[in-house]
Amino acid sequence: MGDSKYSKLLTVILVIVVVGVLVLLGFLGFDVYKKFATKKEVAQMIDEYDNALNTLQNTTVDENTELPEVIAEPSNTTTGSSTGTQPAKVTYKGYNMEGKIEIPAINLEYPILEKTTPSSIEVAVAIMYSANGLNQPGNTVIAGHNYRNGSFFGNNDKLKVGDKIYITDNSGTKIKYNIYNIYETSPDDSDFIMRETNGKREISLSTCTDNSKARLIIWAVEE
DSSP states (O other), X not given: OHXXXXXXXXXXXXXXXXXXXXHHHHHHHHHHHHHHHHHHHHHHHHHHXXXXXXXXXXXXXXXXXXXXXTEEEETTOOSSOOOSOSOEEEEETTEEEEEEEEEGGGTEEEEEESSOOTTGGGTSXXXXXXXXXXXXXEEEEEEOOBOTTSOBTTTGGGOOTTOEEEEEETXXXXXXXXXXXXXXXXXXXXXXXXXXXXXXXXXEEEEEOTTSSSEEEEEEEEO
């Protein structure tokens, strides 16, 4: 009788363990799928963005010009001919896009959305603050989530001083920035936001640490 109860108990424990393992594998599988699905979607968007900028920069833009679908409209469009170098107005998943960010050291490439909101940083990285605009003199802060699957700024903790960051804005201008400062600070610290750059172009990347108890900040200056 005792052996029978013991066997039933072991069976119940085994079933619980098997179910737990299956749930964990399902969760990990979904996480991996989500990462690669998002990466594929972003890569497609980046290709469309690059093609759109190239078309806009090499096309005489007037009221009859047919622009690539990703371009909602060129800024400051005028009747008649123009040089075709006006900044593009681009949207990604319904959010205005200000450019793209590339960090080769961690194989990162994402759209930069114009404003940080709870919903915008669920789909890409976004501008938290900018003194004068992306790729302009002054500091621009770009915020992104730290996801455990490495999405968005999830691998920023692997960056080191001297690594490069490339920012392309909607005029097609691409600027290389050099990382010169990496540190952790409290979530309440905002000193890195409206900081003085002495007229230089600088960017700051902001994300949570893995335990979400602090903030990882990275400073980079135009090289």
